[in-house]
Amino acid sequence: MQVHFIDVGQGDCIYIAAGTENMLIDCGEADESVRAVGYLRDMGVKRLDYVVGTHPHSDHMGGMDNIINAFEIGEFIIPHLDDEDIPTTSYFLRFLDAAEKHGVKLTEAVTGSEFTVGDAHCEIIAPNSDKYEDINNYSVGIVMRHGSRSFIFTGDAEGVAEREMIDGGRLGRVNVYKVGHHGSSSSSTAAFLGVIRPEVAVISCGAGNPYGHPTDAVIKRLSAYTDNIYRTDLCGNIVITSDGSSLRVSAERSSR
Numbered sequence: 001m002q003v004h005f006i007d008v009g010q011g012d013c014i015y016i017a018a019g020t021e022n023m024l025i026d027c028g029e030a031d032e033s034v035r036a037v038g039y040l041r042d043m044g045v046k047r048l049d050y051v052v053g054t055h056p057h058s059d060h061m062g063g064m065d066n067i068i069n070a071f072e073i074g075e076f077i078i079p080h081l082d083d084e085d086i087p088t089t090s091y092f093l094r095f096l097d098a099a100e101k102h103g104v105k106l107t108e109a110v111t112g113s114e115f116t117v118g119d120a121h122c123e124i125i126a127p128n129s130d131k132y133e134d135i136n137n138y139s140v141g142i143v144m145r146h147g148s149r150s151f152i153f154t155g156d157a158e159g160v161a162e163r164e165m166i167d168g169g170r171l172g173r174v175n176v177y178k179v180g181h182h183g184s185s186s187s188s189t190a191a192f193l194g195v196i197r198p199e200v201a202v203i204s205c206g207a208g209n210p211y212g213h214p215t216d217a218v219i220k221r222l223s224a225y226t227d228n229i230y231r232t233d234l235c236g237n238i239v240i241t242s243d244g245s246s247l248r249v250s251a252e253r254s255s256r
Contacts, residue, residue: 003016003151007237032063047074076105120145157180188218
């Protein structure tokens, strides 16, 4: 199994290939999603068995219409949103139009539900509430296990949602953590990291971004558990390969 953290600047885009099946989690902004489409085509991808839009912010779902137009889609998973939180932005309307045009069924994430991607087992662990003040906390959270190796993806979930994940009892130690919210100090709380205790951390963020991501506070909190911290702004595309018992990390650029 391979997990590709595709460099899409200040956004998230993760491609997972496990056996004969695959999954895409987010795609970045509309202009950056073109890079993602090219990356996937270079790998020979024609169909995506699962696509997850963690939450409707443009740095995660801004180019989903491009993804739907470029590939055959199996199942598309999105969070349930309170009616007043459903976006009316142009990128989200383009996404809905593309899904309707291509007959892509949108499935609302159900916490506790499980599915497989090839020989990888996935469990949805968030969101855990019906209404949030911040859309980031609607983020679909997934724990994926491949043999004895485990990964966690939490979108932009912040402290509120991380606490709910802890309280939900579905968390434990993981090998790889896709760092929440690009390394923002509002995520990767001490309590959350104390439960997952990652061996490898990957941060998706843009070079010179105006938000100061990743923050020094998060790097310090992560460093209490691992020195293996990789960043797309420094490393470019990052690929983690699992054989079910060990992991190998490779990066486009060597600098961490």
